[in-house]
Structures are given as C-alpha cells and as structure tokens.
Amino acid sequence: MAQARALTAARMAESLIGSEIIKLAGEVNEKIRNGEKIYNFTIGDFNPKIFPIPAKLKQAIVDAYANDETNYPAADGMADLRKAVSTLIRERQGLDYKPEEILIAGGARPVIYSIYRTLVDPGEKVMFPVPSWNNNHYTHLTTGDYSNQVFIETRPENKFMPTADELKPHLSEVAMVSLCSPLNPTGTTFTKNDLEAICDLILAENERRSISGQKPLYLLYDQIYWALTFGETKHYDPVSLRPAMRPYTVFVDGISKSLAATGVRVGWSMGPKDIIDKMKSILSHVGAWAPKAEQVATAQYLSDLDEYDAFIAHMKKEVSCRLEAIHNGFQSLKAQGFRVDSIAPQAAIYLTVQFNLHGMKTADGRVLETTKDVTRYILDEAKIAIVPFYAFGSSHDSSWYRLSVGTCRVEEIDTIMSSLETALKKLS
Numbered sequence: 031m032a033q034a035r036a037l038t039a040a041r042m043a044e045s046l047i048g049s050e051i052i053k054l055a056g057e058v059n060e061k062i063r064n065g066e067k068i069y070n071f072t073i074g075d076f077n078p079k080i081f082p083i084p085a086k087l088k089q090a091i092v093d094a095y096a097n098d099e100t101n102y103p104a105a106d107g108m109a110d111l112r113k114a115v116s117t118l119i120r121e122r123q124g125l126d127y128k129p130e131e132i133l134i135a136g137g138a139r140p141v142i143y144s145i146y147r148t149l150v151d152p153g154e155k156v157m158f159p160v161p162s163w164n165n166n167h168y169t170h171l172t173t174g175d176y177s178n179q180v181f182i183e184t185r186p187e188n189k190f191m192p193t194a195d196e197l198k199p200h201l202s203e204v205a206m207v208s209l210c211s212p213l214n215p216t217g218t219t220f221t222k223n224d225l226e227a228i229c230d231l232i233l234a235e236n237e238r239r240s241i242s243g244q245k246p247l248y249l250l251y252d253q254i255y256w257a258l259t260f261g262e263t264k265h266y267d268p269v270s271l272r273p274a275m276r277p278y279t280v281f282v283d284g285i286s287k288s289l290a291a292t293g294v295r296v297g298w299s300m301g302p303k304d305i306i307d308k309m310k311s312i313l314s315h316v317g318a319w320a321p322k323a324e325q326v327a328t329a330q331y332l333s334d335l336d337e338y339d340a341f342i343a344h345m346k347k348e349v350s351c352r353l354e355a356i357h358n359g360f361q362s363l364k365a366q367g368f369r370v371d372s373i374a375p376q377a378a379i380y381l382t383v384q385f386n387l388h389g390m391k392t393a394d395g396r397v398l399e400t401t402k403d404v405t406r407y408i409l410d411e412a413k414i415a416i417v418p419f420y421a422f423g424s425s426h427d428s429s430w431y432r433l434s435v436g437t438c439r440v441e442e443i444d445t446i447m448s449s450l451e452t453a454l455k456k457l458s
Contacts, residue, residue: 107134160423212377
C-alpha cells in the first residue's frame with residue numbers, strides 16, 4: 031500500500047492551486063524560446079514598447095527617485111495621492127470619497143486580498159460569477175478551503191455578466207459578493223438596470239440582516255478597467271446608482287490598466303472609513319504599500335486631469351481598434367461557416383471569443399475531444415495563444431476564451447486572422 035505523503039506546509043498552502051494562466055503562459059514562452067512565432071494573447075498585461083505609460087508619469091517617477099523619495103510611505107498612502115484620487119473619482123465618476131476613505135496599495139491585488147481578509151471570516155462563503163479573475167484563489171487564501179465559495183456560471187446570452195435572478199437564491203448564505211465591471215476576462219459590462227437590480231437585492235438582504243442582528247452582506251466592486259470603455263458603453267457603479275449601497279461597498283481601482291502601468295504598482299480602494307482603516311492595518315503588517323516614488327509621481331500626474339483625459343482617449347483608441355479588428359475577423363470567419371464566434375467588445379483589453387471545435391478532426395485524424403485539445407490545436411496550428419474560460423472558473427467543457435490585446439500589434443492582425451483561417455480549414 032502506498033504511504034500517504036506527509037504535509038510539509040500549512041493545509042491552505044498545500045492545497046492552493048496554481049494559476050492556470052501562468053501555466054499556459056509558461057508553455058507559450060517555451061515555444062517562443064525555441065524560436066516559434068507565437069501571437070501571445072494570454073496575459074492581461076501590456077507590451078511597454080506598444081503601450082508605454084504616459085511620458086509625464088515616467089518622468090515624474092524618475093524625478094521622484096532623483097529627489098530621494100525612497101523611504102517608507104504612509105501606511106494608507108501619501109496624502110497628496112489620496113487627495114488626487116479623491117478628486118479624480120469625484121470629477122470623472124461623480125463618486126464622493128474623502129482622502130481618509132481611500133487606501134493606497136501596491137496595485138489592485140493587495141487591495142483585493144485585504145478586502146477579503148477584512149470582510150470574510152474563516153468558514154464564511156463568498157459568491158462570485160464565473161468566469162472571473164482569481165476570486166476562487168482569494169477565497170481559498172482567506173478561508174483555507176476552496177469549498178467556501180458560491181460561484182454562478184454565467185451565460186453568453188448575458189455577455190457573461192451575472193444577473194440578480196442568478197445571485198438571489200444564494201445571498202443569504204454568503205458574507206460577500208465579489209463583482210467586476212468591466213469584467214476580466216470578458217471585456218463586457220453591467221447594464222444600468224442589471225446592476226441596480228443586484229444592488230436592490232443586497233440592500234433588501236441587509237435590511238433582513240439588520241433586523242436579526244447579523245453581520246452585513248458586503249460587495250467587493252472591482253472597477254480597475256472603468257476608464258477603458260468604448261463606443262456607447264457606459265460604466266456604472268453601485269454607489270452612484272444606489273447611494274444606500276455606500277456602507278456595504280468596497281471598491282478596487284488603480285492605474286495599472288488605464289495608464290498601462292501594470293508594473294508601476296499603484297492601486298487603491300475606496301469604502302467606509304472603518305473598513306478602510308482595518309484594511310490599512312492588515313496591509314501595514316504585510317508591507318504591501320506602493321513604492322513612495324511611484325506614489326509621489328502618480329499624485330503629480332493625476333493633478334492634471336486634462337493630461338489624464340488625453341492619455342485615456344489615446345488608450346481607448348489604441349485598444350478599441352485592436353479589439354474591433356479581431357472581433358470583425360472572427361465574425362467574418364463565422365459568416366464563412368467556421369465554428370467560431372465573438373462578443374462585441376465593450377471595455378477593458380479583452381475580447382471574448384469562441385472555438386466550438388469539440389469533436390472535429392485534425393488533418394492527421396486526431397479528434398479534438400476536450401477544450402485543452404482545442405487550445406493546443408489553436409496554439410500549434412494557428413500560433414495563437416489564448417486562455418480558456420475554465421482558467422477563470424467556468425466549466426472545463428466551455429468553448430469560450432479570453433483574448434487579451436495588450437501585446438498586439440495592429441499591423442499583425444491580418445496575418446493572425448489568416449493563420450487562424452488556415453488552421454480552421456484543416457479541420458473536418
């Protein structure tokens with residue numbers, strides 16, 4: 031009889047699942063190292079040679095280091111930056127949060143972690159839609175068990191955004207609902223009516239809980255992509271739609287996506303001051319603050335909202351032209367009878383695409399039985415690397431994928447779509 035392996039670490043660490051996206055990216059990078067030309071749409075990041083951060087922000091960072099801004103920042107973030115964020119969200123979103131209701135951290139990830147740690151006790155459950163980014167792992171990090179999650183499998187008919195009817199049956203059993211709009215991985219957004227309906231459910235549940243003396247139901251609202259909306263798409267947030275949501279809503283935000291500054295590591299949260307103060311205490315022990323020089327520089331950059339607006343307009347133009355071109359390419363292939371599809375882009379840097387190729391045969395007679403088979407075929411034959419939705423918690427038989435354009439060169443799109451068409455023609 032085989033002997034059971036002894037645990038060498040805490041059970042939470044032993045059972046933590048690695049990122050499927052990073053695993054896939056490793057396989058892609060290995061192909062690239064071996065000299066293959068791969069069009070890599072896997073990582074939700076930017077190629078800085080294609081999408082550089084604002085020149086004035088870059089210079090301000092350099093200047094801050096030259097001025098020796100290299101010691102510890104304030105635990106909740108530099109006062110000038112919290113003031114600049116307060117002004118930004120008031121002037122561009124209509125959200126009124128004072129600097130003391132804002133917490134700065136080293137990107138959005140520490141913010142999300144601190145929200146989970148502040149609002150969710152071990153054994154309590156978190157509800158979130160799938161596909162969505164990393165909620166399953168944050169639940170595990172917080173509660174020690176992947177079973178402490180209620181995930182809602184969303185549908186393409188709703189652009190993979192959750193609805194109030196889907197959330198309603200489970201609200202009474204969870205401590206927190208985690209939502210994201212614009213959504214990673216889909217690049218789609220809540221409609222005003224759908225988000226209002228969800229807010230009304232949370233408010234009704236909290237009314238019930240207040241009568242029975244229970245801890246409130248909180249909403250984590252990740253709006254890190256809110257500035258990157260396209261066309262007629264409008265970003266909505268819970269507190270603007272329903273001011274009564276303010277005591278129960280904690281936001282996730284930052285510059286990583288809107289300013290193509292993923293490596294600069296400046297994120298923030300807004301929420302009720304007592305919650306923000308507790309999050310600050312947690313992160314001060316972790317040491318997850320954003321570097322002081324970057325905070326000083328970001329405060330300086332955000333103080334000129336006309337400059338900020340100009341860069342955002344540039345980003346939206348550059349990102350949307352890539353998303354639209356690839357979406358149009360997929361729709362052309364679909365019109366030709368190939369078993370592919372895509373959802374029109376609304377926001378963020380992502381396109382939702384479908385490869386409904388299960389059961390098809392390759393030129394050498396192999397059957398594409400699983401989503402992994404399909405993913406591998408698209409990578410090997412079309413040289414296109416994308417992330418299946420099961421990496422974001424969806425069913426393993428889902429035929430939908432995230433395609434990220436942060437490393438995409440416009441001049442390569444025709445070649446990419448031609449390569450994909452050639453690969454699809456080989457299937458029967």
